[in-house]
Amino acid sequence: MFCYQCEQTYRSDEGAGCAGAKGMCGKDAATADLQDILLYVCEGVGQYLHRARQLGATDIEADRFILFAFFTTLTNVNFNAAKFVELIQQASQIRDRAKALYENAARAAAKIPQTLSGPAAFVPASNMAGLSAQASEAAVRKDAAILGEDAVGARALILYGLKGVCAYAHHARVLGEERDAIYAAVEHALDMLAREERDVATLLDEALALGRANFLAMEALDAANTGAFGSPTPTNVRVTPIKGKAILVSGHDLKDLHAILEATKDKGINVYTHGEMLPAHSYPKLKAYPHLAGNYGGAWQDQQKEFAEFPGPIVMTSNCLIEPQPRYRGRIFTAGPVGWAGVRHIADENFAVVAQAAQALPGFAEDAPEQTITIGFGRDTVLGVADKVIDAVKSGAIRHFFLVGGCDGAAPGRNYYSDFADEAPKDTVILTLGCGKYRFNKHDFGTIGGLPRLLDMGQCNDAYSALVVATKLAEAFGVGVNELPLSLIVSWFEQKAAAVLLTLLALGVRNVRIGPTLPALLTPALVDVLVEKFGVQPIGDAKADIAASLARAA
Amino acid sequence: MYKVNLLTRDGATIAFDAEPSDTLLDAAERASIYLPSSCREGGCGACRVARASGEVELMSYSSAALSEDERMAGDILLCRAQPRSDLTLRAPFDEAAVGFAPVPERRATLVAIEPAGSGAMRLQLQYEDDPTFGLAAQFTAGQFIELTLPDGSAKRSYSLANAPNWDGTLELFIRLQPHGAFSNYLRDRAAVGDRLLVRGPQGQFTLDEASAAPRWFVVGGTGLAPALSMLRQMAEFADQRPCRLFFGVNKVDELFALDVIDGLEAAVPQLVVTLCVWKPEQDWRGFAGTPVEALAQALSSATERPDIYVCGPPALIAAAEEAGRAGGVPHDRIFSEKFTAA
Numbered sequence: 076m077f078c079y080q081c082e083q084t085y086r087s088d089e090g091a092g093c094a095g096a097k098g099m100c101g102k103d104a105a106t107a108d109l110q111d112i113l114l115y116v117c118e119g120v121g122q123y124l125h126r127a128r129q130l131g132a133t134d135i136e137a138d139r140f141i142l143f144a145f146f147t148t149l150t151n152v153n154f155n156a157a158k159f160v161e162l163i164q165q166a167s168q169i170r171d172r173a174k175a176l177y178e179n180a181a182r183a184a185a186k187i188p189q190t191l192s193g194p195a196a197f198v199p200a201s202n203m204a205g206l207s208a209q210a211s212e213a214a215v216r217k218d219a220a221i222l223g224e225d226a227v228g229a230r231a232l233i234l235y236g237l238k239g240v241c242a243y244a245h246h247a248r249v250l251g252e253e254r255d256a257i258y259a260a261v262e263h264a265l266d267m268l269a270r271e272e273r274d275v276a277t278l279l280d281e282a283l284a285l286g287r288a289n290f291l292a293m294e295a296l297d298a299a300n301t302g303a304f305g306s307p308t309p310t311n312v313r314v315t316p317i318k319g320k321a322i323l324v325s326g327h328d329l330k331d332l333h334a335i336l337e338a339t340k341d342k343g344i345n346v347y348t349h350g351e352m353l354p355a356h357s358y359p360k361l362k363a364y365p366h367l368a369g370n371y372g373g374a375w376q377d378q379q380k381e382f383a384e385f386p387g388p389i390v391m392t393s394n395c396l397i398e399p400q401p402r403y404r405g406r407i408f409t410a411g412p413v414g415w416a417g418v419r420h421i422a423d424e425n426f427a428v429v430a431q432a433a434q435a436l437p438g439f440a441e442d443a444p445e446q447t448i449t450i451g452f453g454r455d456t457v458l459g460v461a462d463k464v465i466d467a468v469k470s471g472a473i474r475h476f477f478l479v480g481g482c483d484g485a486a487p488g489r490n491y492y493s494d495f496a497d498e499a500p501k502d503t504v505i506l507t508l509g510c511g512k513y514r515f516n517k518h519d520f521g522t523i524g525g526l527p528r529l530l531d532m533g534q535c536n537d538a539y540s541a542l543v544v545a546t547k548l549a550e551a552f553g554v555g556v557n558e559l560p561l562s563l564i565v566s567w568f569e570q571k572a573a574a575v576l577l578t579l580l581a582l583g584v585r586n587v588r589i590g591p592t593l594p595a596l597l598t599p600a601l602v603d604v605l606v607e608k609f610g611v612q613p614i615g616d617a618k619a620d621i622a623a624s625l626a627r628a629a
Numbered sequence: 630m631y632k633v634n635l636l637t638r639d640g641a642t643i644a645f646d647a648e649p650s651d652t653l654l655d656a657a658e659r660a661s662i663y664l665p666s667s668c669r670e671g672g673c674g675a676c677r678v679a680r681a682s683g684e685v686e687l688m689s690y691s692s693a694a695l696s697e698d699e700r701m702a703g704d705i706l707l708c709r710a711q712p713r714s715d716l717t718l719r720a721p722f723d724e725a726a727v728g729f730a731p732v733p734e735r736r737a738t739l740v741a742i743e744p745a746g747s748g749a750m751r752l753q754l755q756y757e758d759d760p761t762f763g764l765a766a767q768f769t770a771g772q773f774i775e776l777t778l779p780d781g782s783a784k785r786s787y788s789l790a791n792a793p794n795w796d797g798t799l800e801l802f803i804r805l806q807p808h809g810a811f812s813n814y815l816r817d818r819a820a821v822g823d824r825l826l827v828r829g830p831q832g833q834f835t836l837d838e839a840s841a842a843p844r845w846f847v848v849g850g851t852g853l854a855p856a857l858s859m860l861r862q863m864a865e866f867a868d869q870r871p872c873r874l875f876f877g878v879n880k881v882d883e884l885f886a887l888d889v890i891d892g893l894e895a896a897v898p899q900l901v902v903t904l905c906v907w908k909p910e911q912d913w914r915g916f917a918g919t920p921v922e923a924l925a926q927a928l929s930s931a932t933e934r935p936d937i938y939v940c941g942p943p944a945l946i947a948a949a950e951e952a953g954r955a956g957g958v959p960h961d962r963i964f965s966e967k968f969t970a971a
Contacts, residue, residue, distance in 0.1 A: 097640075105839075105841065156840075156841040157869065157870055160841055202933055204933055204934075401727075404725065404769070405765075405767035405768065405769070405793050406765070416838030417769075417838030417866075419865070420866065420867075431795045432765065432795050435763050435795035435796070435797065436765055437762065438763075440760070
């Protein structure tokens with residue numbers, strides 16, 4: 076096993092990366108190796124699909140499979156080795172289909188089909204023992220000696236960014252929003268990885284192209300979520316339990332949440348959101364369900380304690396899952412790409428069994444004192460009061476906007492983000508995205524001119540919504556996005572954050588502060604490029620960074 | 630007071646203090662650490678661990694629970710061992726098998742009782758709704774419960790044969806012993822509607838979910854119960870790992886739960902079942918011999934080394950471990966639960 080895809084990867088003087096029997100996320104070496112092999116076989120699928128598409132032939136089912144397969148390999152999604160043995164066989168069959176598609180298309184165009192090598196020709200073993208022996212052929216750092224460390228790092232940036240793109244595109248896909256351009260970009264990136272591209276400048280251009288594809292993926296997901304459930308509106312969400320039977324829904328998948336709300340309708344069961352599911356309360360068609368009762372717990376890294384105390388079933392619809400503890404292992408369910416060996420998985424979106432579990436478990440014995448937070452400041456809401464916002468900026472009532480977005484995690488340095496939000500001057504507005512906000516979203520930030528100072532824009536993927544707002548405000552002020560009194564303070568943990576970072580870079584958004592640490596895959600030379608060319612900065616001291624941000628705007 | 634460090638199979642360290650007059654099991658429980666155990670009197674071997682360093686004194690125990698070879702190799706029974714120094718122990722179970730809250734005690738009602746082949750009974754119990762646990766029967770497939778008779782006179786542990794469920798149903802297969810207190814109750818007095826105290830779930834004879842190897846279940850008599858539970862759970866989870874069941878009895882009329890096994894063969898298409906009868910009548914078409922003999926034959930032609938799950942009397946476990954060794958299956962890939970008569 077070698078994996079350095081997430082922020083919590085093992086770091087020592089000798090370098091970074093999880094390489095032992097188990098990664099920091101709890102994934103064992105066998106599963107990590109199988110994930111590498113799955114991605115490698117998918118590169119082979121991409122080699123054929125990319126060429127077939129150029130000849131006008133496509134296989135949308137194969138593209139959909141790639142989205143799903145990549146999604147399963149994100150940090151904290153799927154830990155089930157047996158599932159990967161299955162997925163590798165499926166990927167291999169799909170690659171055979173893609174090969175036939177390409178070769179037939181070539182012949183139809185009176186061309187001689189190329190014989191492809193690398194992942195296209197890799198034959199995965201049919202069982203666990205055989206696959207383990209093949210792990211080195213698919214490892215992330217394979218051929219590092221030939222490619223060079225900078226190329227390996229840049230390729231990893233693309234591979235991990237691609238995971239983020241696939242995750243967002245999959246979420247959009249299940250709600251019926253798909254884009255040919257996204258599939259073409261995914262196939263292109265897979266083909267590029269497969270041919271062992273090693274020129275660092277070319278790889279960075281490819282990374283930016285992937286960032287643009289991710290903008291499309293986030294746009295598709297925004298269209299999917301708002302199309303299905305309406306545009307988010309400001310909403311007070313209860314953050315304390317109500318007496319009665321209860322289900323907790325975590326992850327990012329609004330469609331699964333909707334299915335759970337339907338399956339529990341009129342059954343006297345309260346549905347609670349956890350982690351990144353919080354923004355669901357702001358979607359009109361979801362909040363119309365009276366039993367969408369509230370939000371429970373904090374960010375993902377606290378789940379082992381919080382799930383143990385939750386008196387009902389728990390559903391993980393996407394990341395972030397950590398090892399289910401004995402106290403709740405029997406009542407946690409996975410759905411979609413998520414998996415843990417020995418945990419019930421719902422593959423068919425039929426959540427009746429979860430409703431049954433909720434009835435069979437005790438639920439909350441008493442009401443807790445009511446406490447609420449306000450969320451739901453998506454693009455439509457913010458742009459709906461754009462005049463007020465613009466006036467407040469012009470009058471000086473709002474001096475600056477800080478977008479404090481991204482994931483939370485257990486690293487001690489992450490208190491930077493709550494310090495930052497708490498220390499930001501009273502004439503600044505804090506926009507939040509992702510689960511990093513749980514460190515401070517129950518603090519009282521007050522208001523500016525009737526607007527709350529803390530505006531939550533949603534999940535990590537609602538970075539799209541933030542970019543739309545920034546672009547419109549820039550237009551209104553007649554300046555570029557980088558000239559707005561806006562600073563981006565990003566906390567990253569997994570690969571969707573890598574994709575969002577690539578999008579920001581591709582769109583020319585400068586001066587992004589990123590922490591708590593930089594991705595381990597970035598070599599000193601790659602860090603130099605990000606700093607010099609894109610103005611990316613590692614986070615420092617919260618007070619100093621606030622002062623520097625305000626000084627830049629002044 | 631001595632320091633005890635117990636290392637689990639998955640690498641976690643569980644630390645607690647123990648007085649020289651404590652058994653290690655009691656000392657752990659005083660620290661709210663509930664280690665896998667069953668009879669608590671040296672009779673079953675459920676609390677056996679390996680001693681990596683340090684000294685203990687062992688109180689009396691059954692050789693069925695800890696053989697002389699095992700003791701010489703350093704193994705101890707937590708329920709019988711008192712510390713004589715600081716200790717480092719190696720457990721054959723994962724951290725997940727360790728409880729940090731007391732084992733639940735609940736009430737259940739007997740809702741069905743019927744013969745299961747000659748010499749055994751099938752029981753179905755229904756949990757009562759409970760303010761702390763609800764109605765649900767939550768356990769890990771392969772675990773057991775301890776039942777107390779309605780008059781409180783006897784306690785016995787039995788493996789659950791059904792999968793965890795939300796209806797609060799518990800299914801047990803119990804071999805009738807000639808003079809067993811619980812067997813006498815089942816034979817003479819048990820009636821639908823009886824209320825029993827259930828302490829559980831307990832035990833670490835559960836699937837090693839992290840392993841992607843094929844699973845072979847080698848069971849004798851009512852040792853079938855935990856294998857049924859695990860296979861039913863595999864069916865429910867649509868688990869696609871290759872699996873085999875070697876189910877052995879002495880005589881054909883002792884076979885039971887064949888309808889359940891038929892259902893499993895349909896629900897788990899990759900399941901291969903071998904029914905083994907040691908002393909069959911002439912028209913027996915299945916395997917004639919013990920399940921361990923069937924295991925040994927199958928191992929000789931296996932292409933992939935399986936994880937072996939063995940449940941039955943001590944002699945069956947020992948024979949299966951030997952057959953596994955001879956067949957090249959590492960010792961730590963053989964998981965077992967002994968059934969001891971009491």
